[in-house]
Every structure is written in C-alpha cells, then in structure tokens.
Amino acid sequence: MASPFVELRRQLHQIPEPGFQEFKTQQLLLDTLARLPQDRMIIRTWRTGILVYIAGTNPKKRYGYRADMDGLPITEETTLPFPSQHPGYMHACGHDLHMSIGMGVIAHFANEPMQDDLVVFFQPAEEGPGGALPMLAAEELQDWKPDQIVALHIAPEYPVGTIATKPEILFANTSELFIDLLGKGGHAAYPHQANDMIVAGAQMVGQLHTIVSRNVNPLDSAVITIGKMEAGTKQNIIAEKARLEGTIRTLSADSMAKIKKRIEAVASGIESSYDCKVTIDYGSNYRQVYNDPALTEEFMDWLRGNDNIHLIECTEAMTGEDFGYFLEQIPGFMFWLGVDTPHGLHHAKIEPDERAIDIAIETITAYLRHHSSR
Numbered sequence: 540m541a542s543p544f545v546e547l548r549r550q551l552h553q554i555p556e557p558g559f560q561e562f563k564t565q566q567l568l569l570d571t572l573a574r575l576p577q578d579r580m581i582i583r584t585w586r587t588g589i590l591v592y593i594a595g596t597n598p599k600k601r602y603g604y605r606a607d608m609d610g611l612p613i614t615e616e617t618t619l620p621f622p623s624q625h626p627g628y629m630h631a632c633g634h635d636l637h638m639s640i641g642m643g644v645i646a647h648f649a650n651e652p653m654q655d656d657l658v659v660f661f662q663p664a665e666e667g668p669g670g671a672l673p674m675l676a677a678e679e680l681q682d683w684k685p686d687q688i689v690a691l692h693i694a695p696e697y698p699v700g701t702i703a704t705k706p707e708i709l710f711a712n713t714s715e716l717f718i719d720l721l722g723k724g725g726h727a728a729y730p731h732q733a734n735d736m737i738v739a740g741a742q743m744v745g746q747l748h749t750i751v752s753r754n755v756n757p758l759d760s761a762v763i764t765i766g767k768m769e770a771g772t773k774q775n776i777i778a779e780k781a782r783l784e785g786t787i788r789t790l791s792a793d794s795m796a797k798i799k800k801r802i803e804a805v806a807s808g809i810e811s812s813y814d815c816k817v818t819i820d821y822g823s824n825y826r827q828v829y830n831d832p833a834l835t836e837e838f839m840d841w842l843r844g845n846d847n848i849h850l851i852e853c854t855e856a857m858t859g860e861d862f863g864y865f866l867e868q869i870p871g872f873m874f875w876l877g878v879d880t881p882h883g884l885h886h887a888k889i890e891p892d893e894r895a896i897d898i899a900i901e902t903i904t905a906y907l908r909h910h911s912s913r
C-alpha cells in the first residue's frame with residue numbers, strides 16, 4: 540500500500556490549478572493538516588498559500604522548507620490511473636510531489652518534534668507570475684522568517700535515490716517576455732495595402748534567436764525561448780496583429796540587461812522595416828537560485844555519509860525558480876531530487892517515480908534533525 544504522502548500526491552495530481560487560483564489545492568492541504576497532531580502546530584493562510592509553524596522542544600533556531608503549489612496549462616498524456624481532472628491543466632513540474640513531501644516533513648515533526656522550530660511554506664504561483672516575492676513581503680510571514688531554508692525540485696534525468704546540487708548558482712535569472720506587434724490587416728490578395736504581422740513576427744523570432752549566439756559571451760550561458768506565437772484569424776486574411784510569448788534565462792545579471800537592450804533594438808528595427816508598432820512587456824522576473832556555499836557544502840558532506848543517497852555535484856541549469864527570492868533574504872539551498880522518468884519537466888507524459896517522495900521526506904527530516912541538534 541502506498542504511503543499517506545504518495546496518496547496525497549495522487550490526490551493533488553488530480554487537481555492542478557493556475558497560479559493564485561490553487562483553491563482546491565489549498566483546501567486539500569488544510570484538510571490534511573487538520574488530521575495531524577495540532578499541539579505544536581500553528582497554521583496561517585496567505586492568499587492561496589499556507590504557512591505552517593511547528594514549534595520545537597527547545598528552539599534556538601527556525602528552519603524553513605518551501606513547496607510550490609501551481610500546475611501548468613498542459614493537457615496530460617500520462618498513463619497514470621489518477622490523471623488530472625482539470626482539462627488542459629497538469630502537474631507537469633512536480634509541484635504535487637514537492638507539496639506531498641512538505642506535508643510528510645510536517646507530519647514527521649508534528650509527531651516527533653525536533654529541538655528547533657520549523658516553518659513550511661506552501662507557495663502559490665511559482666510558474667508565474669511568482670508567489671515568492673509577495674509571500675516574503677506578506678504580514679503573515681514577518682514574525683515567522685526562518686534562519687535557514689531548503690527546497691527541492693524533482694529531476695527527471697536522475698535515478699530515484701539521487702540528489703544533485705551545488706554551491707552558489709543552481710538556477711538561472713529569468714525574465715518573461717511578451718511582445719505585441721501591431722500592423723495593418725487586409726485581404727490576402729492585396730499584400731501591398733497591408734503590413735503583415737505574421738511576416739514581421741516570424742522575422743522577429745529569427746532575429747531574437749541571433750542575440751544569444753551573436754551578442755552574449757559564449758562563456759556566460761543564456762537562453763531565449765519563444766514558447767508561444769499567435770497571429771491571424773483566417774487563411775485568406777492578412778494578420779493585423781501578432782503576439783510572441785517567451786522567456787529569457789541568464790546566469791549573470793549583466794547578460795540579462797544586455798539581452799533586454801538587444802531585444803529592444805531588434806524591436807525598433809522591426810518597427811521601421813515593417814512600419815508597425817512593437818510593444819515589449821517583461822512580465823515577471825525571477826532572481827537566480829543562489830545556494831549558500833557553506834550550508835550547501837555542509838549538506839553535501841552530510842549526504843556523503845548517507846548510504847541511501849547517491850549525491851551528484853551538478854552544473855547550473857537554465858531553469859528558473861522564484862525560490863531564488865527566498866534565498867536572497869534567507870540563507871539556504873535548493874537541490875534536485877531524482878525521479879527517473881524519460882520525459883522532461885513541462886512534458887505532457889512526465890511520470891515521476893513516486894518512491895522519491897518517501898526518500899525525500901526521510902532525507903529532509905534526518906538532515907533537519909541532525910542540523911537542529913548541533
């Protein structure tokens with residue numbers, strides 16, 4: 540029989556919700572918390588998020604664990620017997636696992652407290668527009684700020700039982716990218732009387748893809764991805780508008796600033812070439828995930844003595860995570876948790892191996908207990 544936290548993951552998996560609309564998710568987590576011993580627990584809600592305080596036996600310090608809550612606009616194509624019940628939405632980035640692991644950590648310390656205090660943050664809207672920054676500024680959190688914090692992210696490429704991390708930068712700086720092109724629509728047979736935004740938008744995508752290869756130092760990694768392009772209404776109508784939606788990733792703040800300047804230059808070139816209006820909106824921006832070097836090294840050393848975990852010192856990834864904002868204010872680290880599936884993050888067929896859930900709960904609780912008693 541599956542552990543209660545695997546069961547919880549299966550329930551969460553069925554109700555993926557967009558950022559700041561995690562209403563059913565919040566209720567399910569609150570109902571689950573209500574079944575745990577309450578004597579050491581204080582629960583606060585913030586928007587669709589939850590903060591859970593577990594008082595220690597003789598606290599000198601406060602630890603934190605953060606789990607993200609939102610799903611993605613993906614139509615699930617897994618073979619799981621508990622698929623998403625929300626059409627067009629899926630937990631395809633492991634947040635269902637991150638939350639069930641958080642609940643396992645809470646249950647562990649609610650039953651057998653450690654010396655120090657613990658706050659678990661169930662944080663909405665990691666995929667966008669970003670729940671971490673407003674949550675960190677929320678009144679509900681001010682007297683509960685931890686002294687040290689940890690979070691994890693599932694890693695499809697690693698076997699179960701693997702943890703991968705590194706000191707310093709783990710995940711990139713990110714900026715969303717929304718570009719609107721406005722030209723002049725018209726009849727398909729009269730292109731000379733219109734400004735076709737399909738042609739302008741396609742040109743712009745091509746030019747955007749030269750920025751990383753031609754303007755960024757190759758030793759300083761960066762990515763521009765356009766994940767969505769929308770234009771036109773019918774095959775014989777010239778499109779008046781086009782919209783490009785994407786994301787920028789960089790390891791350095793300098794490259795992010797440079798890329799944005801180049802995008803603006805490309806946009807003004809497109810405006811004059813196609814006699815159109817181009818508007819850029821950078822949406823939400825996430826700070827890099829910067830692992831505290833001393834705490835991460837110490838965690839890695841501790842893992843080396845743990846026979847159940849295979850530790851990998853990995854390289855940086857160009858993924859983003861608004862946990863970077865937590866790490867800007869609170870020392871701590873993030874790590875990858877192996878879930879061994881051939882399909883990557885954000886893929887409709889991703890099926891993380893659930894055995895990783897109990898492994899993560901055991902590892903985090905043992906680490907916190909070890910650290911807390913020092």
Ligand SMILES: CC(=O)N[C@@H](CCC[C@H](N)C(=O)O)C(=O)O
Binds near residue numbers: 667785859860861884
């Ligand atoms: C771990 C992960 O996949 N995170 C997301 C974060 C998205 C940030 C933002 N909405 C953007 O698209 O820039 C990622 O896509 O890396």
